[in-house]
Amino acid sequence: MHEMSLCEGILQTLEQQAKVQDYQKVRTVWLEIGALAGVEIDALRFSFDVVMEGSLAEGAKLEIIPVPGQAWCLPCGINVPVEQLYDPCPHCGSHQLQVNGGDQMRIKELEVE
Amino acid sequence: MCGICGCGEGHVHLDEHEHSHEHDHNHTHSYAAVHSHAPGLSQVRMVQIEQDILAKNNQYAHENRRYFSDHGLLVLNLVSSPGSGKTTLLTETILRLKDEIGIAVIEGDQQTARDAERILSTGVQAIQINTGKGCHLDAHRVGHALEKLQLQDHSVLFIENVGNLVCPSAFDLGEAHKVVVLSVTEGEDKPIKYPDMFHAANLMILNKIDLLPHLDFNVEECIQYAKQVNPRIKILSLSAKTGEGMDNWLAWLKAELQLQFIDYA
Structure with a gap:
């Protein structure tokens, strides 16, 4: 379950940023999660609560900002929306797509005190 | 590191x-x-x-990659589901190449050192990482394993990841390529069922092709699925057991190793 590892990564960033940004407690975490990032949101929420326990982010709220998948279609020469990695181009049906959006998982913003 | x-x-x-x-x-x-x-x-x-x-993982991966590049190492991250024949592919590869090329192996498994022992019996260096509860190797643990290996410059390091087609796709270890191994006993639709991994890999090895006469596995369809999720993926068919197709794989390895000798500005 690599959502657990992701949450450990998030916690490390929160702890590190606490020194830089001078905060003691994290109330809300906004994550940008792309549709193609391979992250199971339910598992992420579950792991988040478990991993944050006893930390500066215990009980913090997790807000997910979904980002739609996007790819560059080589035959069409334009960006097209994709819901899954193996989707064909909605215009020409080609699979010659290069994903260029919606594969990110980023910590976007925090509400801290 | x-x-x-x-x-x-x-x-x-x-x-x-x-x-x-x-x-x-x-x-x-x-x-x-x-x-x-x-x-x-x-x-x-x-x-x-x-x-x-x-x-954080990417930072460690970046350090690993710099180390590999400084030493001209070809590092391959082997990924697959459990039982695809990764370890047999490795032992057969090592036996054919160890006299001409330096080879070492990092083995990742949840538990036991059985795979590392199999590699050690071929006479090359191997180190086992047990991930315990973890489902994948990360760049940090690989960095520590590197400290324990005496790697010759311009040699090949295989990292055999935990048998898992989901999680290891997200974790860069600093490798030159992810190589995904798929055996013909698994079903031709694996690439579209686990697209992340086939998307992340540069080479796919279709293994155990000696069993094809006994199975309904459709090779063409499998290749088509893999190219759907990753148009740039290269595919090699082989049987590590009978040796069929191994020459292609060895040629690919040697060519990739040659590329590591190039000193880019």
């Missing part, structure tokens, strides 16, 4: 390297409370972070 680590629970070193510039963009949104000195008011504020969740 862990020049940046100090390890234990040390995880404060991220911002010393390439990510440091990102912090320049960090700023706090001063909501009213920030400048308030009124006692008893909790100073809730917003902080913009804009940091990749995998930034």
Whole structure:
């Protein structure tokens, strides 16, 4: 379950940023999660609560900002929306797509005190 | 590697390297409370972070990659579901190449050192990493394994990842290529069922092709599925057991190793 590892990564960033940004407690975490990032949101929420326990982010709220998948279609020469990695181009049906959006998982913003 | 680590629970070193510039963009949104000195008011504020969740792993991977490049090492991250024949592919590859090329192996498994023992019996260096509860190898653990191996310059390092077609796709170890192994006993639709891994890999090895006469596996369809999720993927068919197709794989390995000798500006 690599959502657990992701949450450990998030916690490390929160702890590190606490020194830089001078905060003691994290109330809300906004994550940008792309549709193609391979992250199971339910598992992420579950792991988040478990991993944050006893930390500066215990009980913090997790807000997910979904980002739609996007790819560059080589035959069409334009960006097209994709819901899954193996989707064909909605215009020409080609699979010659290069994903260029919606594969990110980023910590976007925090509400801290 | 862990020049940046100090390890234990040390995880404060991220911002010393390439990510440091990102912090320049960090700023706090001063909501009213920030400048308030009124006692008893909790100073809730917003902080913009804009940091990749995998930034820490990627930093370690970057260090590993620099080390590999400095030493002209070809490093391949072998991924697959359990039972695809990765370890047999490795032992057969090693037996054919060890007299001409330096080879070492990092073995990842949840438990036991059985795979490392199989590799050691071929006479090359191997080190086992047990991930315990973890489902994948990460760049940090690989960095530590590197400290324990005596790698010759211009040799090949295979990292045999935990048998898992999901999680290892997200974790860069610093390798030149992910090589995904799929055996014909698994079903031709694996690439579209586990697209992340086939998307992340540069080479796919279709293994155990000696069994094809006994199965309904459709090779053409499988190749088509793999190219659907990754148009650039290269595919080799072979049987590590009978040796069929192994020459192609060995030629690919040698050619990739040659590329590591190139000194880019």
